């Protein structure tokens with residue numbers, strides 16, 4: 420391969436995210452157009468394939484370690500014939516499916532149904548009772564990625580009341596619904612009407628999810644629906660995310676309650692380093708009495724993301 424092609428390949432790899440999609444690197448696109456015009460189409464195809472293969476190998480390696488092989492398989496049931504052992508994770512309500520590959524899992528509240536095509540594992544308890552678990556994909560859920568990143572406490576547990584900001588179609592919300600179980604509740608806020616429709620479909624099958632199709636910037640709009648909660652989880656990827664979380668905490672988070680925020684650095688400021696963005700967000704939270712306790716980055720599942728977990732208005736212990 421000549422130098423020109425090698426450089427082109429390197430640029431392509433840098434412009435791709437771990438899922439293998441182009442991120443709109445305009446200079447590259449310009450180059451591609453130029454090359455097409457020059458009639459260099461075969462070279463271009465070859466180099467694109469090589470760039471993709473490199474990335475796909477990376478993803479496959481990561482997924483293999485976690486039980487997500489990246490192949491399209493029918494949902495429902497773990498890999499045919501393999502023995503799987505389910506063990507409780509140290510986070511209450513979360514499980515580990517130990518098989519050929521280990522995976523995170525939650526106990527399915529809605530037995531017999533997947534939410535986003537995830538695999539299910541059935542365990543026959545008694546003749547009548549069957550327990551089902553759903554595998555939890557860390558590439559689709561920042562909360563799962565944070566658990567695998569080793570966070571000390573997710574605070575979301577059976578019986579807990581959770582306010583979830585940025586519910587999207589209900590992927591992670593459905594696992595939170597499994598974790599909090601029938602005695603808990605998940606208030607799921609999403610402002611996109613399109614995602615909101617999918618969210619409502621998920622909520623119709625799970626009694627503990629209350630879908631709220633509103634803008635989380637205006638928490639008073641859902642004061643008739645939402646009660647005080649134990650935990651706020653936010654994954655809204657907005658530049659004013661800290662302010663949104665603070666307003667919601669002031670309205671709905673119990674003193675001594677907990678917050679979990681996923682921060683996507685380049686949504687907040689793409690001109691400074693991710694570490695500087697994370698530090699800036701933490702400062703904003705501290706000023707509003709949201710005391711961060713731990714922080715993990717979400718590599719290799721998400722680039723330049725961190726999850727910050729902490730306590731709201733910590734209650735001082737009496738002597």
Ligand SMILES: C[S@@+](CC[C@H](N)C(=O)[O-])C[C@H]1O[C@@H](n2cnc3c(N)ncnc32)[C@H](O)[C@@H]1O
Nearest residue numbers: 585586587590591609610611634635636654655
């Ligand atoms: C990164 S996605 C969330 C993915 C989701 N947490 C999951 O794991 O399945 C961010 C979502 O936040 C929603 N969002 C952004 N700003 C919002 C706001 N101000 N109020 C409510 N939802 C918002 C977007 O529409 C989008 O669906």
